[in-house]
Amino acid sequence: MLIRRPPDIPPSEITSESVYQRRRELLKGLAVAVPALLAGCGRGQDAGATTAPAAMPPELPVARRGEYTLPDAQTSWQDATHYNNYYEFGTDKDDPAKHSGRFESQPWTVEVAGQAEVTGRFTLEDILKPHALEERVYRMRCVEAWSMVIPWVGIPLGAVLKRFKPTSDAKYVAFTTVERPAQMPGLSYPVLDWPYREGLRLDEAMHPLTLLAVGLYGRALPNQNGAPLRLVVPWKYGFKGIKSIVRIEFATHQPKTAWNQSAPNEYGFYSNVNPDVNHPRWSQATERRIAGSGGFNLLGNRIATLPFNGYAEQVAALYAGMDLRRNF
Numbered sequence: 001m002l003i004r005r006p007p008d009i010p011p012s013e014i015t016s017e018s019v020y021q022r023r024r025e026l027l028k029g030l031a032v033a034v035p036a037l038l039a040g041c042g043r044g045q046d047a048g049a050t051t052a053p054a055a056m057p058p059e060l061p062v063a064r065r066g067e068y069t070l071p072d073a074q075t076s077w078q079d080a081t082h083y084n085n086y087y088e089f090g091t092d093k094d095d096p097a098k099h100s101g102r103f104e105s106q107p108w109t110v111e112v113a114g115q116a117e118v119t120g121r122f123t124l125e126d127i128l129k130p131h132a133l134e135e136r137v138y139r140m141r142c143v144e145a146w147s148m149v150i151p152w153v154g155i156p157l158g159a160v161l162k163r164f165k166p167t168s169d170a171k172y173v174a175f176t177t178v179e180r181p182a183q184m185p186g187l188s189y190p191v192l193d194w195p196y197r198e199g200l201r202l203d204e205a206m207h208p209l210t211l212l213a214v215g216l217y218g219r220a221l222p223n224q225n226g227a228p229l230r231l232v233v234p235w236k237y238g239f240k241g242i243k244s245i246v247r248i249e250f251a252t253h254q255p256k257t258a259w260n261q262s263a264p265n266e267y268g269f270y271s272n273v274n275p276d277v278n279h280p281r282w283s284q285a286t287e288r289r290i291a292g293s294g295g296f297n298l299l300g301n302r303i304a305t306l307p308f309n310g311y312a313e314q315v316a317a318l319y320a321g322m323d324l325r326r327n328f
């Protein structure tokens, strides 16, 4: 696969004429998409409403499907939205679904900063506007050795980043999660150095597999999955998939990341799924797949973990010549 780096991308391509007409068509869809997205995510349920089933988020007008599929059985909606890591809402797997009802994901703005020609504060609509929503079925692998198969809805991050015209000094992209103690009870505990932060090298961020997700299973993201927008980087451990993003910074130097700061010997900057590099406290050779007819299965569905989570063909070239044991 050809990996295009930013210097190869002419500025004219940012609103290329060839896709202009198609975008005009899609804008009709987006006029529906964005309000639906916003309407579904922000409604605060009663604080502490731990048992009432949350309303299903609205359906999104997905313009493209079927380009990224997998033979693997998909994880159920129930498991994907009730077995979560989102420490701002608590560290147990069911905490995010239980304690994110008060979180308001609208209105939403994202600050774009750093080494780029276009910076400032943008509404969610501004960020998403020119792009068609795609569905992509990706394998997700948590560093805790479980995995899921999820049909995400989003747009390629690279297409979004290009519009800000990163300069030649931009080598990395840093992301920050919103920090709202009144709506995020987990922030009261110093489990991580809040706010949650993640980062990618610019070429990783621009890679066609890297998705800025706004939904899953054809619906807007529930709060526990990172409403209203989060990162999905399928060849890296799940923690790279930072949720509820409020800041994107084009950086010259490798940015600090939340997990690397809290436990540098356990979580490196690169965080590529690598069955040959064990976590200091457990093996990474296999994973428990949470998917299929058995649904959630604590003991079963153990499968071998693949290098780069099965995406080696597409991404291994990004790391040519690097020692991936040292750069874990």
Ligand SMILES: Nc1nc2c(c(=O)[nH]1)N[C@H]1C(S)=C(S)[C@@H](COP(=O)(O)O)O[C@H]1N2
Residues within 6 Å of the ligand: 080, 083, 084, 085, 086, 087, 088, 141, 142, 143, 177, 196, 224, 225, 226, 237, 238, 239, 240, 241, 242, 243, 244
């Ligand atoms: N802000 C924030 N983002 C986060 C996390 C978190 O605790 N806070 N957890 C990460 C981890 S460890 C994983 S495995 C994925 C889980 O995403 P999911 O709950 O949608 O499956 O989110 C990642 N993004």
Ligand SMILES: [Mo]
Residues within 6 Å of the ligand: 085, 141, 142, 143, 144, 237, 238, 239
């Ligand atoms: Mo994770």
